[in-house]
Amino acid sequence: MGKEFLYTEIANGIASQIKNGILKAGDKLPSVRMLCHEHRISMNTAKRVFLELESQSLIESKPQSGYFVSPFFSIKLPLPDVSRPSLIANNDEPDELISKVYENMGKKGLTIFSISIPSGDLLPQAKLKKEIVNATRELKEGGTEYEELQGNLKLRRMIALRSLPWGGNFNENDLVTTNGGMNALSFCLMALGKPGDTIAIESPCYPGILQLANGLGLKVLELPTHPTTGIEIEALKKMIPEINICLLIPNYNSPLGSCMPDENKKEVVKLLAENKIPLIEDDVYGDLYFGPSRPKCCKSFDKEGNVLYCSSISKTLAPGYRVGWIAPGKYKDKILKLKLLHSTSSISLVNEAVANFLKTGKYEKHLQQLRRTLQSNYQNYVQTIAESFPEGTKTGRPQGGLSLWVEFDKKIDTRILYDLAIKQNISIAPGRMFTLQDQFENCMRLCIGLPWSEVTQTKLRQIGSLAKMI
Known part of the structure; x- marks a missing residue:
């Protein structure tokens, strides 16, 4: 044996x-x-x-x-309900609410549960600073020159190498670097869509994707989504004739934390390829798994180059570095043209530093510790919620990522809860941010990427106490 x-x-x-x-x-x-x-x-x-x-x-x-x-x-609180959005494309953007929540980003004195990134205290800041210094020595002209259009070769090789365990099987020529994950998604949507086209997404969905789609004039079709297994494939099949593009976060979706089973990923890839509908896959959370191994991606099952795979280090290593990438499949030429037009080059110095961080094995060591911390945080959050939140509260059961979805009784409006919490120097993300429809008013997303402490626990308990007042 x-x-x-x-x-x-x-x-x-x-x-x-x-x-x-x-x-x-x-x-x-x-x-x-x-x-x-x-x-x-x-x-x-x-x-x-x-x-x-x-x-x-x-x-x-x-x-x-x-x-x-x-x-x-x-400790197992009930699961949130499967979402049931209207299957009619909608563009009722909660812009004011999104702006109100995101303007708290970087504010001192706030406990920010609302922004889905790991706290700086959980990141290897000193080691990254050393890599920046080393990169200025190694790069020609100290990193002041443009790098090649496709991106830093060393970085692309390291990304390709890291794709092997989950079946990406990239080589460096398959990849294009971008200035962060949202920049990658933006290039993909600009390459594939035109105003009036319909894009299918999960519901609830990351607010940045909603705003980006609206900004490009796309009609947004929200699909019913299960809190642990992702989109309902039967609903996707039903709406195929209406769809021009599909954009999914299959691994540890934000805000639900759902992770599509491999058989679902395979079926979705096959279905969309047969109907010539491109799939944009956002995999920024895939490295943050709690189990023994990383989940596969939709790209793992892509045989025709129909999946545009996007990722970044923004949720795992350094949000402010803005290092992302695309494996655009058969759409590579379109993506390169857009990169030349909109950004010309990624940031040479930062990309070289990140490439070296990956090459030396420091990234994997950091991820191991970060995954343990996030898993422990999730457990602590659920225990505190079970003890302190109103009766009937439901929570997601993510197996990775940074998000915990919380569903209250229908009478609790989390927009009101946000206003009460911010007066106590606590920021949450109300559920209405994650949809273009009138739904999720009784839900919220909590980021589990804060260091767990007595203060964090106290602030969570305060949220529960405020919810009981509504």
Whole structure:
């Protein structure tokens, strides 16, 4: 029996005991040494067993004490409802609300649950500064020259290398760098659409996508979306004759946190290709998985170059660096023309620094720690919500990403809750921001990318107390 199979088999056995109630919350597990003795395995294999169980939120380690069954496993608030938007294209943009929420970005003294990025305290700022300094030494003219149109070659090679585990199988010539993820999506929509075309998206959907689509004169068709598995494919099939473009965030969608199963991704790619409808895939959250492995992407199943894959480091490493990329498939020439017209070049110095950060392995080490922190945060948020929020509150169950979707009783309007919370120096993202229709007024998105502390917990409890007042 191979070592890979052995540690998985042992972990699955313990997981089964936890899920079946044989091992209960708070029960202590055998020590690493005991596990070695019982199963005749090495210390490294035993440690991998515990890491696997931790990644599934089934156990937690306590310094100097050992491993225990996690109390969070038994906390399961009801799931939010499947969204049921009108299947008529709508462009009623909540512009004023979006502006009100996003103007808080960067403000001091606020606890910002509303912006879906990791806190600077969770990012390797000192290491990134060193890479910037090194890049000025390595680049010709210290990084003051334009780089080639397609983007930094070293960066594209590292991105291509990182695509192999999930089936992207890119090479450097498949990729075009951009100034962040939204710049990538903007290029794709400009390349594919014209005013009056209809774009299909998830509902709820990231506000920036709604604003971008509206700004380009596109009609937005919101699709029914399940809080854990993403869009309902039958609804997509029904609306195929009306659709010109489809844009999805299949992995840990913001704001729901949903992740489409592989079979759904494969079916969507096939369906859209057969109907000659291009798919723009936004995968900025894919590296933030809580489980043992990264999920596949729609691009993994793309055989015809019909999927334009977009991603960035804005949600994982450095939001302010504005480093993104596209694997545009058969639309590469159109994307390059748009990049030449709109930006000419990406930022040489920053792209070189990020490329080196990826090449040295520092990025993967950072991601490992960030994923553990976000998973722990999610558990802490749900426990606090269960204790402090109004009865009947529902929450998503993301398996990765930065978003936690919260659904209250219909009587609670989160726009009112926002106004109450901001007076307490707390910013939330009301659900109405994430749609062009009159829905989600009783919902909100919370970012789980803040460092967990007594202050964070207190602010969450305050949100619950304010919600009870409405």
